[in-house]
Amino acid sequence: MKKSLSFLLVFILLFGVYTPVNAAEPDTNLCYQFEGQTKIWWDGAELKPGQIGRLIIKENTPLFKLDGDKRTTSRTLRAGEFYRIYAFKPGLLSVGGGYYVERDSKVTYQTPSKKKLEAVACIQANANSPISNYVVFIKPDFINVYDKPNGNKIAEIERGFETEWEYVHNSLIVKKFFADNWVQITHKNEEGKLISGYVQVKDIKANINAFDYTIIAKTSGLELMKSPNSNSKVLAVVPYGTRVDVYSGNDDWYEVVFKVNNKEIRGYIRSIYARS
DSSP states (O other): OHHHHHHHHHHHHHHOOOOOSSOOOOOTTTGGGGTTOOOOEETTEEOOTTOOEEEEESSOEEEEEEETTEEEEEEEEOTTOEEEEOEEETTEEEEETTEEEEOSTTEEEEOOOHHHHHHHHHHHHHTSOOSSSOEEEEOSSEEEEESSTTOOEEEEEESEEEOSSOEEEOEEEEEEEETTTEEEEEEEOTTSOEEEEEEEGGGEESOSSSOSEEEEOOTTOEEEESSSSTTSOEEEEEOTTOEEEEEEEOSSEEEEEEEETTEEEEEEEEGGGEEO
16 A cells, blocks of 8 residues: 555656646637647656646755645655646645645746747647637638628738749638627738738638638537438537538538547538538
């Protein structure tokens, strides 16, 4: 029994326990850069979800379990060791699992940059089929941007532009879909100016010269069917604005993968309710 408890404590200290504390919100203009990535590194070590910093032991210091105001010493952390930090209290730093050390001259506490924390939050978000913070492209030659749904026009964005070497497609970052077929977006133009506003869903598409993704355009959500048949079993209802991965398709049905709660559900959706 003692060996089991010792092993558990070592595991907590080395790998940490996920204890969310003021997790960073994903940056709308950052998350698309991390699609496909599963880890963010911080000076050679993985920055874990929920981690807010790291502890470097300068001098031997006690590790203790905190139960209310009662402290129970568990072991001594040795000089030169380092641990992930997931929370803090006045004068204390938590290594997870309810274990703490004194925040004093015997330790050094370091924090990652805001961008690294945002990147970890993005990767967590990207583990599921995204409903925001993903890239879309422009279908017509240009798209009008409005200050609100059915509001005043504030900008116009071309589908793309020619350079000396290639045609560059302008991209938009999705922020939020609205039930009346509008979507809030941001776009950084060639001069670096950020444009933020609303465009119509019918004027965006998920791909360029490919068929990797499609976007759910049915405002009430779209049924994901077990087979390409309206009478088939409903596996899930995919929310409006969700981007899903496409495996195959025809004029009537798309075979897609909907990622939710870190699980993949593979099935079929009606193509008429999707934007590709």
